[in-house]
Amino acid sequence: MRGIRKSFGATVALDGVDLAVSPGEICGLIGQNGAGKSTLMGVLAGALRPDAGEMRIDGARYAPASPIEGRRAGVAMIYQELSLAPHLSVTENVLLGAEPTRHGLLDRARMRDQAGRALAELGHTDIPLDAPVGSLSVATQQLVEIARALAVGCRVLVLDEPTSSLGRADVEGLFALLQRLKAQGHAIVYISHFIEEVTEVADRFIVLRDGRNAGGGPTAGATHDAIVALMVGASVGNLFPRSARARGDAVLDVASLEPGSASFTLHRGEILGIAGLIGSGRTRLLRTVFGLEPVRSGRVRVAAFEGPATPHQRWRQGVGMLSEDRKEEGLALALDIADNLTLTRLSAFGRGGLLSPSRQRAAAAGWIRRMDIKCAGPSQRAGELSGGNQQKIAIARLLQHDVDVLVLDEPTRGIDVGSKAQIYTLIDALVADAPGRAPKAILMVSSYLPELLGVCDRIAVMRRGRLGEPRPVAAYSEHELMRAATGGGAGA
Amino acid sequence: MTARSLVDRAGTALGLIVVAGVFGALIGPQFFSPGNLELMARQTAIVSMAAIGMTMAIVSGGIDLSVGSIIALATVVIALLLRMEVHPVLAALGAVAAGAACGLVNGVLITQLRVVPFIVTLGTMLIIRGVAKGLAEERRIEAPVTWLNDLLRVPRGGALLPSGIWLVIGLALLVAGLLRYTRFGRHVFAIGSNERMARLCGVAITRTKIVVYVLTAMFAGLAGVLQFSKLSVGDPTVAVGLELDVIAAVIIGGGSLLGGRGTVAGTLIGAAIMTVIQIGCSQHGLANWVQQIVTGIIIVAAVALDRMRTSGGE
């Protein structure tokens, strides 16, 4: 692959990336969230069409127009987000799109045989071949997904975070298999956030940062720290203003809350950060605190309010949440900016259930100015804005509501560096110790480590579903955070 | 309104103008005579009334297939009450109350059983139709003629339009205002546009949805009052399949079955387009079947155009 470029609207996901893998080699691909890894592999598989660049397989020009052509050319892919048909059986999922037939009919015996063999290679003869995939656990589903790539047969195999929900034994089984495939002459690309996995299984690694090649080299001899340094890039310390903060009353108290067995207390005038890898359970913790998911056990207290509550009640208690899933849960894309911005507190714009759209718009116009949102005006539809500007609207909604506790899940996802700085400034102002105004409290999840280190007062690390003790930010460096999240190099 | 929504509405209104223009050219200026315009307004009144309610259900991302049955039930209830010598106003209110009860059942089943509105209202469509037939003992119930039967009549005095039409206009303005200028209305849009986001933002989903289905069914009840007014009989077999006309009016008017989009004005224009096609075809001497084909094509074309217009924004 050479000079691959791909942009989605205003977002440049890939900006001239080169990648080469030879037969019999495992190449690790690493980089922060949004670096462009999945996009690059999507281009390779034929699911995405590059804007520029060319690809060759075995020297022959390769320009797949669809995933079918990619498959025919021998590229098999395990997607990051599980992509299985929940209603179909394991066998059918494994062989979907490549079913063996005889006289026009499915050759069920051969299908079962092939699927069984693929799973056996993974060391799993125990998975029921006829069970619908929707009834299986997430980890088993991931194995099925891996088996799919194996069963089809391929020359290039791409694994996009195949181990995010696998246990150690399965990971080792997979690694053994990858070594066998390598010996058979397959070219393998292995994407993972678990750096020690990459160093363990790959021969070579390549780091992507912001859609560009940021370095690489043989894994032998590369230290964990060196790779992290390549991933994280230059210092961004100046991004984060930090005014004087004074810790005030406790406003959110969480005790041995499941999932996550989380215990912490959040005070006014502080930002508590939660670090962790993808799938470590941070989002679920926040959703449980906010009442979007049931509290299985444990306790949540907001100021004077004890016990579980619905999101409706949480807003009234002065807690607001920003979802990480902007598209599914963040904004009503069909509605205009003013509606999106004011939805949680419409009562401020009229009396007795009535509303004044002009007052809504006036308020929205104020936030558009303060947050420098690029748009045609408060009446523009939210769906027409770029992702970063959408995110700003979602944040503005919390500010507009004037909540005391802000629960932020990946608040700067999809936001460019300039906008990030603005948001950090705003966040900082909320918790700053200013006279005549009670400071807010912020609970924040982020996968962007410099951000956590830059804005938080305390950070707790979540690993494989358990939240550690919050510690002052000074106790961590980026390196140490990454170590704590991945298991300190002692095996994930 | 915003520039965007003006364009949206202009699109549908343009469709109405084109359709009306074509028939005007085919039939001659008498197509636009006051009498003919009034005829159109009267014929469109029942579908419009039900469609105002349906707009809310569709904006909220749902659907109500039971409106035709509710209309039938409403005519039966009025006729029975009138035969019991209840005051006409109370009889009409009784019909609306019967509608509200049906809507409550729909809303509660949809939110509590978490079954999709299509299935719930498919079931209640049968149930309510059965109840209407049972109440009427499977008969047409003739009722004494009262002023209720003048609701869609050409008025004798100075009033420009029959009072039933004024009722439609008044309620249309009310619902347009409800959707635009109240918290409830914005919550309906939020639910339809992105239900998960609405939940995150603290919108009371269950309560709002129940109110939506109650209101939708109350409008169907009012449509039943108009239907009764036309024939002065309680007819449990009336309005079979009308739900599809009603849904089509909303969708031609810019509503989306995926929710979050739709306006009362658009809906009324959608209903008007269908009536113009119908009356135009009939007065041009075109057969019923041509009319059906033309209506079908306009429905698909309207939504396809809409899809193209909005696909840029997705």
Next chain:
Amino acid sequence: MTARSLVDRAGTALGLIVVAGVFGALIGPQFFSPGNLELMARQTAIVSMAAIGMTMAIVSGGIDLSVGSIIALATVVIALLLRMEVHPVLAALGAVAAGAACGLVNGVLITQLRVVPFIVTLGTMLIIRGVAKGLAEERRIEAPVTWLNDLLRVPRGGALLPSGIWLVIGLALLVAGLLRYTRFGRHVFAIGSNERMARLCGVAITRTKIVVYVLTAMFAGLAGVLQFSKLSVGDPTVAVGLELDVIAAVIIGGGSLLGGRGTVAGTLIGAAIMTVIQIGCSQHGLANWVQQIVTGIIIVAAVALDRMRTSGGE
């Protein structure tokens, strides 16, 4: 079958047994006499035939509201062809071909305009009904009596069931096999289950969907042949609203409007449940309206139970 799908199917079959048992107890053993069972099979034939096709549309995550109109068109086409003294076999094939043409239009509009199947087939429902009426010149068309009219008749000779029923059974087995034992069938399930994933796995979405709608409409055409056999006239107004019965059969039988679920066996059981209710109510002397209420309740209850049963697995 897997244990899970056996339980699923057992659920629906249990429903059938319960419903049949209740009516058997009410009416007496003659409810299960061979003659009565055969009557049930005959009365369920038309809905079943159309529902076999609809199962495919619903499994693929779509819907086809135009089947009722296609049935009407098919009866008209057969009657016209028979009047032209075409051989009965060719006349029946003509009806199926007319169905296929309608299905092609549906499929192409759905995949090319990217308009949701509900709207496309709502439009073509009107268009096809209009074409049927136009072809028939808005009348019912009498046709010479041929052996086609015996398809659903009690056979004189030794055959156990009318040939139309054998046709339904044969085609049901065929489609069950098609869905289960061919790539096409698994792709239909994959599209309904997760369309994005199906695309990534190299399923030809457009082609598969078009074939699904063509097949669905061909089955509606065959249902039209049976309908003609029953009526012996080409009737452009027949089967109005039948699409809802057909959809209900699929959904009672375990199909999901969200796609990815549904079996031919379940669909036939669903259709059988509705027929048993109908014939049971009729032979018990229960009124039509009671029957409608019972059917409505069973539809909602069946889907609600299904929702509960599956919500654990999601």
Next chain:
Amino acid sequence: SPRSGSSSASTISIAVIPKGTSHVFWQSIRAGAERAGKEVGAQIIWRGPIREDDRDSQVSEVEGFVSRGVSGIVLAPLDETALVGPVSDAKRRNIPVVIFDSGLKSDDYVSFVATDNVKGGALGGDRLAEALGHKGKVILLRYAEGHDSTAKREQGFLDAIRKHAGIEVVSSNQYVGADVEGAYKRAEAILSGYKKPDGGLSIDGIFTPNESSTFATLRVLQDNGWAGKVKFVGFDSSENMVKGLKDGVLDGLVVQDPVKMGYLGVKTIVAHIKGQPVEKRIDTGVHVVTPQNMKEPEMDKLLHPDLAK
């Protein structure tokens, strides 16, 4: 409502299947049938399609009763062709069928109990001509396709009206359909085509061949302010139609004797079952009621049939 099911072999069960259930006409038929059933000790099962153009569901009803094995069927076929098959099936299963109200293109029935529909139509035509003073433009709004009874009435009407030289039939090919709502819409659209600039109608007389078409047309005339301005003769009766007659909106109603029809239908089939000979054709009589004669006891009885069961 009628009980059924555990009917012992000795009791006679008669299925009476009307074209529809919603018209007053059918209610009267039912009353007559129930009365006859009580007299002869037969159980009457009353079930019919709700829509009068639903051929399919009427066929299903007949098939159901044939399969269940009733003693006899009394049927008003809503299609002269579509019901031929089921009726011959019944004959093969030795279930006798009496046809009433409307004819069937077949010979597999025991007896046909009905009004002389051609005569009824002719009576209506003569009445309309009389009301018009034997001159003017008239319009025939037809009922629906495939119904033998109304087709005969329409024919009878046209034959009679053509005998009056001063009368011109301006339209006789429009069907308004089998349901009231649709009939209202279509009648309104058709009549609007004859609207004069002053809002009145350019026709002088209207004839409609059954209850639903008459009722719907009556409502159209009332709603559009045309009531009383055209001469209007209809067929059958209902409360509002009788009121229309009283108010002078209707100039005549051709009334049948539905109670008698239902009564004789059941009586005839029971007689046949008991082995007595029956006539192949039984006429139940037809009369014209006008605003002038509607108070006469004989007419009053036809307009207000005793529906007590």
